[in-house]
Amino acid sequence: TQLLEQSPQFLSIQEGENLTVYCNSSSVFSSLQWYRQEPGEGPVLLVTVVTGGEVKKLKRLTFQFGDARKDSSLHITAAQPGDTGLYLCAGLDDKIIFGKGTRLHILP
Amino acid sequence: DAGVIQSPRHEVTEMGQEVTLRCKPISGHNSLFWYRQTMMRGLELLIYFNNNVPIDDSGMPEDRFSAKMPNASFSTLKIQPSEPRDSAVYFCASSPREAPNTGELFFGEGSRLTVL
Numbered sequence: 330t331q332l333l334e335q336s337p338q339f340l341s342i343q344e345g346e347n348l349t350v351y352c353n354s355s356s357v358f359s360s361l362q363w364y365r366q367e368p369g370e371g372p373v374l375l376v377t378v379v380t381g382g383e384v385k386k387l388k389r390l391t392f393q394f395g396d397a398r399k400d401s402s403l404h405i406t407a408a409q410p411g412d413t414g415l416y417l418c419a420g421l422d423d424k425i426i427f428g429k430g431t432r433l434h435i436l437p
Numbered sequence: 438d439a440g441v442i443q444s445p446r447h448e449v450t451e452m453g454q455e456v457t458l459r460c461k462p463i464s465g466h467n468s469l470f471w472y473r474q475t476m477m478r479g480l481e482l483l484i485y486f487n488n489n490v491p492i493d494d495s496g497m498p499e500d501r502f503s504a505k506m507p508n509a510s511f512s513t514l515k516i517q518p519s520e521p522r523d524s525a526v527y528f529c530a531s532s533p534r535e536a537p538n539t540g541e542l543f544f545g546e547g548s549r550l551t552v553l
Contacts, residue, residue: 362541369546370544370546370547371544372542373544417479419542421538424482424536427482428479
């Protein structure tokens with residue numbers, strides 16, 4: 330069974346700080362996605378990474394796919410209260426599976 | 438454009454009752470997914486359809502759960518009889534491409550089910 334482990338489970342930091350959250354697996358995925366979910370809503374796609382070692386930037390968010398395509402990280406620079414939410418990674422292979430997520434809270 | 442539409446948004450029912458959750462995918466999308474989300478287990482894939490045909494239902498917990506997609510614009514997830522451990526938020530998602538190479542999933546707002 331493929332599993333995606335996300336860490337940390339919870340993170341609460343002050344506005345303006347930097348942070349990194351991780352998504353790890355023992356399995357290789359053809360691609361990996363990051364979603365953000367806000368309370369009462371469904372997840373919304375942020376980015377898809379496909380190539381090992383790939384780095385994608387979305388404003389203050391930087392996503393990296395591991396060289397072996399088994400892990401990924403999300404780095405947020407100068408976090409803002411609007412970044413608060415549940416960040417989910419999803420691995421794509423013969424099916425799409427999700428990690429349990431990192432619940433991020435940015436304090437103003 | 439309308440996104441994925443789910444109903445009901447909230448359902449409270451008693452153990453043993455039948456529950457039917459409904460989903461209208463985005464028009465033109467070719468695949469549809471049902472997920473269940475709990476704090477303990479996260480987002481679990483229950484079943485997915487390509488072009489209205491069930492492809493993989495290995496995530497359906499047991500025979501009490503069934504899903505249908507009679508046409509391209511409607512799907513149901515039925516639980517009969519319901520149990521308290523079925524309490525969760527159930528999400529429907531659709532994609533313009535066939536699974537597993539779906540690319541982006543577009544999620545509905547979810548149906549929060551509470552079984553007493």
